[in-house]
Amino acid sequence: MPFAASERTRWFTEARFGLYTHWGLYSVLAGEYRGRRMDYIGEWIQSKFRIPNAEYARFAEQFNPTEFNADAWARLARKAGMRYLVYTAKHHEGFAMYRSKCDPYNIVDATPFGRDPLKELAAACERHGVRLCLYYSHDLDWHDPDGGGTHPDLPKNFGMSWGNDWDFPDHAGKDLRRFLDRKVKPQLQELLTEYGPIGVLWFDCPMTVTPEQAAEIRDWVLRFQPDCLISSRIGHGLGDIGCLGDNQIPAGPLPGVWETVGTINDTWGYKWFDENWKSTRDVLTTMAGLASNNVNYLLNIGPTPEGVMPEPAARVLTGLAGWFGCHGEAIHGAGPSPYPYPMPWGWMTQRPGRIYLLIDAPPASGRLTLRGLRNRIVRASLLADEEHVFPVEQTHVDGRDEATLSIGAGALQGLAPVVALDIEGEAEVAPETLQQGDATLLLPASLAELHRDDAPGPDGAEVSAEAAGARGLGPAGEDLSQSAIQLDLARILVNWFDTRDWVSWPVRIDAPGTYEVSLTTSAVAHSNPWRGGHRVVLRVGDQEIEAEVVQHEKIETPATRCYAQSVTRLGRVRIDAPGTYVVELRAARIDPAGGFGLALVRLAFEPAV
Numbered sequence: 001m002p003f004a005a006s007e008r009t010r011w012f013t014e015a016r017f018g019l020y021t022h023w024g025l026y027s028v029l030a031g032e033y034r035g036r037r038m039d040y041i042g043e044w045i046q047s048k049f050r051i052p053n054a055e056y057a058r059f060a061e062q063f064n065p066t067e068f069n070a071d072a073w074a075r076l077a078r079k080a081g082m083r084y085l086v087y088t089a090k091h092h093e094g095f096a097m098y099r100s101k102c103d104p105y106n107i108v109d110a111t112p113f114g115r116d117p118l119k120e121l122a123a124a125c126e127r128h129g130v131r132l133c134l135y136y137s138h139d140l141d142w143h144d145p146d147g148g149g150t151h152p153d154l155p156k157n158f159g160m161s162w163g164n165d166w167d168f169p170d171h172a173g174k175d176l177r178r179f180l181d182r183k184v185k186p187q188l189q190e191l192l193t194e195y196g197p198i199g200v201l202w203f204d205c206p207m208t209v210t211p212e213q214a215a216e217i218r219d220w221v222l223r224f225q226p227d228c229l230i231s232s233r234i235g236h237g238l239g240d241i242g243c244l245g246d247n248q249i250p251a252g253p254l255p256g257v258w259e260t261v262g263t264i265n266d267t268w269g270y271k272w273f274d275e276n277w278k279s280t281r282d283v284l285t286t287m288a289g290l291a292s293n294n295v296n297y298l299l300n301i302g303p304t305p306e307g308v309m310p311e312p313a314a315r316v317l318t319g320l321a322g323w324f325g326c327h328g329e330a331i332h333g334a335g336p337s338p339y340p341y342p343m344p345w346g347w348m349t350q351r352p353g354r355i356y357l358l359i360d361a362p363p364a365s366g367r368l369t370l371r372g373l374r375n376r377i378v379r380a381s382l383l384a385d386e387e388h389v390f391p392v393e394q395t396h397v398d399g400r401d402e403a404t405l406s407i408g409a410g411a412l413q414g415l416a417p418v419v420a421l422d423i424e425g426e427a428e429v430a431p432e433t434l435q436q437g438d439a440t441l442l443l444p445a446s447l448a449e450l451h452r453d454d455a456p457g458p459d460g461a462e463v464s465a466e467a468a469g470a471r472g473l474g475p476a477g478e479d480l481s482q483s484a485i486q487l488d489l490a491r492i493l494v495n496w497f498d499t500r501d502w503v504s505w506p507v508r509i510d511a512p513g514t515y516e517v518s519l520t521t522s523a524v525a526h527s528n529p530w531r532g533g534h535r536v537v538l539r540v541g542d543q544e545i546e547a548e549v550v551q552h553e554k555i556e557t558p559a560t561r562c563y564a565q566s567v568t569r570l571g572r573v574r575i576d577a578p579g580t581y582v583v584e585l586r587a588a589r590i591d592p593a594g595g596f597g598l599a600l601v602r603l604a605f606e607p608a609v
Contacts, residue, residue, distance in 0.1 A: 003242035003256040008227055011131065012200070012241065013257060014333040015083035016291050018133070020261060020300035021073070022088050022268040025095045027305045028059045031271030040158055042302060043269030046093055046142055047157075050166040053143055056093070060110040068113075068307025070120035074128040076309065080317035081324035081331065084131040086202050086298060087121055089191055091135070091269075094143025098195075102186040105143055117307070122195045133200035134191055138184055138217055138234065139176075139209045142167075146179035148208035158527075162207050176208060185220055192224035201228055206235025214238050231259075244489055245526055249286065249559035250293050251601045252446030252491030253336055259296040262286065264313050266561070270302035277312045280319030282558045284416050287331070288358045289559070292347035293491075294336035319415075326384035327418045330356035338427035339372070340447060342602075344440045346416070350427050356383065357419040359412050366409040368419075369437025371510070372430035374401050375423040382411075383418040390419065400510065401430060404437070432508045432580070439511040441605040443583060445493035448503035448600070450485055490563070492522050493600040502586040503600070512575045514608040519585075520601040521549060523564040530554075530564040533591030534598045538570055539584040545571040546588060549598070565601060572608055 005013060026045050031038040033049045040048060046056050077085050090096050096106035098118035108116050125132040141147030142164035149163030150171045156162075168174065192198060201221050206214060214235045221228055232239030242258045244250060249260060264283070265274045278286075287297040301313045309317070324331070330349050334356060337348035345368065346360035357368070374396075382388040391406045405419065412419075435441045485501045488494045493503065517538060523530045532549040553567040575581070583603065590598050 002237065003232065003240065003258065005257050006240075009229060009240060009257045012084070012229060012296065013294075015131070016296050016331045016334070017082050017287055018084040018086060018296065018298045019073075019077040019080075019082040019130075020086045020135075020268075020298045021303055022091065022135075022270075022300060023303045023307075024088060024091050024097055024269065025056065025059050025063060025093055026091070026269040027303065028063050030305065031267065031269075031273060037273065038271060040160070041263075041269065042267040042271040042274075043091055043093070044157075044160060045269075047160045047162075047164075050161075053164070053167050057105070057110070057143075060095070060105075060107075061112070063107065063111040063305060064113050065117070065303075065305060065307030066113070068115075068117055068120075068303075070117065070124035071127070073121065073309070074124035074130050076314065076317050078128040078130050079321035079324070081320055081328055082130065082299075082317075083332065084133050084199050085121075085125055086133040086135050086200065087118060088135040089118065090137055090141075090187065092137045092140040092142055092205070094137075094141040094147065096187065098191070100187055100190055102190070103183060118191075118195055126196065131199035132196065133202060134195075134198055135202040135204065136184075136188065136191065137205065138203045139207055140205050141179065141183065144179050144183055146174050146176060146182070148174075148176050148179070149205065150174060151208055154207060162205065176210075176213065180213060180217070184217065188217070188220060189224060192221065192228070198225055198228050200231060200241065201234075202231045203234040203239075204231075206233060209235055211236040211238075242489070244295070245562075247558075247562040248490050248526075249289065249563075250295060250490045251522075252444045253293045253340060254295055254489075254491065256294075258294065259298055260290055261298045261300060262558070263300050264316060268300050268302055270304055270310070275312075278316065278558055280316045280323075281415050283316055284320060284323060285360055286558050288347045288360075288416055291331050291334065291349050292337045292342075292358070323415055327358075327416070330358060330383060330418045330420075338429050341433055341444050342442050344436060344438055344442065352426050353423060355421040355423060355427055357421065358416050359419065360416060362407070362412045362417075363438065364409070366407055366411070367404055367437070368407055369402060369404045371400070371402050371436055372432070372434045373403055373423075374428040374430065375425055377403055377421050377423055379422040380405050381420055381422075383420045386420070433505060434508055435510055435605075439513070439607045441507060441509070441515075443505045443507065443603040443605075444491065445503075445600045445602055446487060446491040448493060448505055448585075451502050451504065452484075452498075453500045453502070488524070492524070493598075494524050494596065496587065496598040496600065497590055497592075499587045499590060502584060504585070505583045505603070506580060507583055508580050509575050510578050511607075512577055514572055514574050515605040516572055516608050517545065517570045518552075518604045518606070519549065519568045519570055520555070520565055520604070521568065522599045522601050524596040524599050526562050528564070528596075530566045531591070531596070532566065532568070535588040536570070536598070537584075537586045537588050538573075538603075539586070540573050540575070540581055543573050545573065547571060573605075 099108035139148040334349035534549040551566040555565040
């Protein structure tokens with residue numbers, strides 16, 4: 001299994017939550033160059049405006065972060081529940097944010113600041129129990145004539161060059177080997193031998209590095225620190241930690257060791273005019289959903305050129321500190337939900353003998369019914385106040401397990417209150433996909449069974465040659481051009497171009513009635529618009545609905561800022577009797593517009609009002 005858990009990765013999965021900091025010369029520009037504002041992420045400003053190195057290097061003369069306080073950074077992270085901190089030692093601009101003896105282009109030798117912030121941060125992290133990790137751009141380096149990313153066949157990054165082709169336009173004259181030997185390996189040796197234990201080396205953008213070179217870099221890291229973990233963005237499948245796309249939230253659980261990196265506003269490096277801050281609730285619910293799906297959350301804040309966390313970001317972390325003070329047990333060291341499908345009221349995590357219900361939408365009735373849990377519940381209590389015990393009724397009839405908690409109306413207050421269920425043994429749930437207490441049935445793409453007919457699908461189905469050929473890159477840059485319908489890294493069903501493909505879910509219905517059925521679909525590539533135009537056919541028993549995929553509702557959550565999702569209301573079905581059913585979803589037509597086909601997140605059955 002890729003990114004398999006091991007003893008080396010245990011600390012990482014137990015940590016669950018970390019702080020990312022993008023801080024460099026780009027922080028001085030703060031998203032603006034000669035009166036023009038950066039319309040993209042702040043740390044890419046040199047490439048966006050193609051600023052010559054000679055001019056860009058002069059910004060170092062203005063970089064004097066005298067308000068930097070390493071102890072304040074580490075203390076704030078620790079209180080906010082963050083157990084590791086990833087510091088940007090060198091980003092694509094090539095400027096080292098520590099004292100590099102092999103290159104004077106660094107914060108100690110090239111700025112009036114004259115201090116080594118990484119040395120101070122390493123000591124502060126050790127004091128406060130935060131594991132120090134480092135970001136290092138191992139392929140792209142705009143300051144080095146041999147830096148990667150300038151191959152003429154590479155697609156642009158939102159119109160920008162990956163590598164420096166304004167100062168160094170001669171791609172044929174570049175030699176990445178010289179760059180690795182002259183700068184990358186010496187700087188990695190400095191970082192791994194002068195700053196104590198490093199938890200993770202977070203590489204990025206392996207645009208031109210070869211598999212052999214990536215393996216050489218990995219071996220070099222492990223030569224100095226065998227326990228240092230390596231992010232998957234070293235390239236070529238050589239990492240210990242799988243990394244999803246930027247700000248990408250999976251729609252289902254992931255096996256192994258995974259991490260999502262996300263911004264607290266819309267940029268990584270500081271932009272003074274970016275005020276689209278996530279709230280404490282946004283961050284908390286994102287983190288809870290990720291933990292439930294077995295994914296760490298690495299939350300980025302871009303410090304100011306003065307070296308401080310922007311006040312709105314610090315306020316969010318302070319709010320998180322209040323929640324973690326009472327509920328940290330539900331995140332740190334806790335495993336993912338025992339259920340493979342989502343809950344309508346929130347999320348779940350677990351540890352042996354205890355399940356945590358992280359409540360986002362408390363049932364209005366004051367009663368929360370959990371179906372499919374086979375363990376006996378010994379006690380249910382509020383995690384923040386374990387003297388606050390909830391009555392529990394459990395039944396086990398005809399192999400059907402149901403537990404109802406009488407939590408009372410208004411008993412669950414504040415952000416994501418947590419109910420702790422003490423159970424006998426390790427959590428065991430029924431293998432079927434079940435309706436939960438409010439009769440909602442959620443069918444994620446990750447649980448769909450995939451099929452292909454030899455003959456065309458439903459009557460009138462079209463197999464579009466244009467659609468079949470209109471493929472592109474997946475969310476992590478993987479080539480989808482030759483692959484069939486499949487789950488991508490985010491547990492979304494992609495590459496659905498052929499109407500002979502279809503999916504199904506076996507489900508158990510315990511509450512007969514009329515249900516509104518909706519379909520959630522997604523954009524696939526980062527920042528691409530959502531596209532519909534497909535026609536789908538839903539079958540349940542002898543009932544059939546055909547509908548066009550249109551945007552009836554745009555999903556507005558932090559999880560959809562970069563990967564747009566929309567809800568299509570397909571219509572109603574009537575279930576007259578309890579029992580086991582098969583839900584089928586087929587495509588009558590797939591619109592080739594956009595090149596990504598039908599990208600399925602989930603189906604939902606909700607009781608009709």
